[in-house]
Amino acid sequence: MCGIIGCVGTDETVPTLMDGLSNLEYRGYDSAGVAVQNGKGIATFKRSGKVAEVRKALPESPPSGTVGIGHTRWSTHGPPTDQNAHPHTDPESRVAVVHNGVIENYDTLRAELEATGNTFVSDTDTEVIPHLVAHYLDQGDDHETAFRRTLDRLDGSYAVAAIIDGDDTIYCARHGTPLVVGIGDGSYFLASDVPAFLERTSEVVYLEDGEIARIEPDGFSMMDVHGDPIETEIEHIDWDPKDTGKGAYDHYMLKEIDTQPTALKKTLEGRIEPETGTVSLDGLDPGHFEEFEQVDLVACGTSYHAALYGAKILQEAGIEAQAHRASEYGTSSQLVSESTLAIPVTQSGETADTLSAMADAAEAGATTVAVTNVMGSTVARQADETVFIRAGPEIGVAATKTFSSQVVTLLLLARRLAEDMDDGEPREDFDEVLAALDRLPDDIQHVLESSDARSVAHKHIDSDAFLFIGRHLAFPVAKEGALKFKEITYEHAESFTSGRLKHGPLALVTPSTPIFAVATGEVRSKTLTNATEAKSRGAPIVLVTDDCDANADLGDYHLEIPETHELLEGLLANVQLQLVSYYAANRLDREIDKPRNLAKSVTVE
Structure with a gap:
């Protein structure tokens, strides 16, 4: 929830930030704001409501500057008001911060800071972060050290980005909440999700938990919480920037309903051969799952319904399978062991409840195979194996095309499991299933047209x-x-x-x-x-x-x-x-x- 955007090295900082916020509005739209380092201090503009309200609040000539951060909010602490909108600053506006997640010890930190004379103006947990950074700056720390010391005080989950007056650097870090750096031609970007900057670059570096990044006009560097450098790996995102726009449609949802035939063709491409009756799944060769005795699918929302569908297909194939709501998985009484295959199903790959359920399964000895849409997502990096649904970016909050692609991917995975697991009973009519899968995009197109x-x-x-x-x-x-x-x-x-x-x-x-x-x-x-x-x-x-x-x-x-x-x-x-x-x-x-x-x-x- 919530969306972070940042950019360094572009002369059009405010327009770039605003475009990024518009692209991220599906992550939250209670309030929004931007902060820009313009050489004369940090200029901040924020409003309750949608991103359009911030556009109205900007002066006719927006502040210039090559470093800035922005945020679109889904409220947790405090209602959606102008004061609770991000970015948040310290009282002197030396530090501006945007944050996703929950700071669990913010009450303690706020009381500590108020005791030293700090005044707070919002109801949010986030506001303690710029106050802490400023506190350590007052103690004589350099900018990076002040940022790292602040992170060391935070309990909970966060993706956080900060700018400091007089410094053309964005300092950012993650713990349990996604952040990705985009590498452009002479410019750098930071975001919660790739669609924020996809029209500007598809070369990215994903931050892992506990990693900190410095993004500067001449490059970026990664370090751990102690300041020791970390090697990075640049990944290419194979999404068409046009997929993140509405085109001629009034709504993303209708576009994503209408593009299900195309999404499903990508889901199936190279994976089925109706003529030979075979299925190939991303390196999951025959025999890959022969040591497992039960399957637990864990998911939330629409993905949970896809998991229910997949579980029923697995049960028909003789496999002991259950779909679990991810938020209840750790508290239920099911037996999880080394013979359990846990399948987290998540469109974004960042759903907190699903990640927690996956961690519970892994701790109990289960092997995890994720079914997700987003390369580089947390679930894709943490799972033992990943099968991507290949549906392309989905912007509408109500999931549509990803449900279809998740179910089809689970159906293909069920075939491999039925062939590998001792109790599995592969369908005798699977050649008919493959033929129907091959027709599925056309059948959906017929539904759409009629x-x-x-x-x-x-x-x-x-x-x-x-x-x-x-x-x-x-x-x-x-x-x-x-x-x-x-x-x-x-x-x-x-x-x-x-x-x-x-x-x-x-x-x-x-x-x-x-x-x-x-x-x-x-x-x-x-x-x-x-x-x-x-x-x-x-x-x-x-x-x-x-x-x-x-x-x-x-x-x-x-x-x-x-x-x-x-x-x-x-x-x-x-x-x-x-x-x-x-x-x-x-x-x-x-x-x-x-x-x-x-x-x-x-x-x-």
Whole structure:
């Protein structure tokens, strides 16, 4: 959560910072601000609200300078006000700081500083950082030493960047929260995430926990907490800068729904050979997983629903597999041992709860294989193995294309596990699965071009609540459909296994509670029966299935999907539900790409 941007060595510092903040606004948009070292002190501009509010606050001629930092905030400590917006400074504005994470001992530090006469103006934990740096400067420390001594006092998680008056350097460090340095042509950048500066460079260096960087006009250097130098490795990010823009679309979310066929082609490229019935997965050769006895998938939000889908596929293949909410994994009673394969599933690779669950699994002796979208992310660097979903950058807070790519990647991984593990039972019809996977991008394109989701969404816009039901592989899709709907429409939506409907939730059913029935797979007939029970109580039924004509009397409205293998039907149904959520939210004039109270990457527990 929250987004940091910094730049050194460009004459257009403020415009560069503002562009970076706009690119990072999916990480938080409660408030924003910039601070620039302009040779006459540090000029700071910040406002509550979105980045656009800061643009309005800037003078007609923004301050010049070649060093600056910026921040867009998702509030933790203190409400989104002008005073709580970053950057924060010491009372004399000698030091400006931006920070992501949580300083757990800030109360103690603040009391200590107040006892020496320091005055605080915000409610944030971050403000103690510039005060501490200034305190050590007053004791005679040089800039770097003051910064390092400050870090030594902080408990908790942080990505922090500081500028100091009279110094053309950005000092930055990370502990549990991501930071990446971008290496341009005569300029250098710092950010929470690569899209902040991707149009300017794709050459990057990722900071590890406990590492500190000095970024200066003539280069950058890395050190540990003791000041000893560290060797760095430059990585190339293979993302097209055009992928981080909306293009002709009104919203990133619709663009990312529409580009799922392209994303899935990249997910599958070089990994399947329908003609020979083989799967190749990033060096995970046959026999790679033969020593494992159980699989634990850990994830949050949309990634958890993809993990649920993947777990059901693994269970069908005879493998002992469970999907766990990452935040509960360390407190649950499951047995984890050296025979456990833990699979963290995370789009960003920075989700704090998922990283914590992965660490718990590793401590218990499990091997970890991450399924993620972002090269260089923390989960990719800390896992024993990584399989990338290759979906490209996803900017909309509500995940769409990455769900599809995660499920497909897990399906391919399930094939390798079924072949390797003792209890695994590889599907006899896997050649049909591969053929369906090969058609999947075209099938999704057909859904996108033929969907009636807009009219369905508009017809039910005034409903009291929205219920989503499904069985087996359709249940994770129903859960994801309800999550998408509530995320961006702010309307009440719930999901149930369809069999649960009559065991309590049926009391919620009225003519103003449409039920989206995802009827796929061999168990579709039971879901249709449950939908019939709800219809008899007056509920409008929106039927999502591959044979709407055969169920014309049941469905008041129909969202049809192409015929495909039962393992993939849920992905086609999911696209229909994504479109319903989008068109409903658009009709309600919601902030679709930036839903209230949410952020794309949740980097605090």
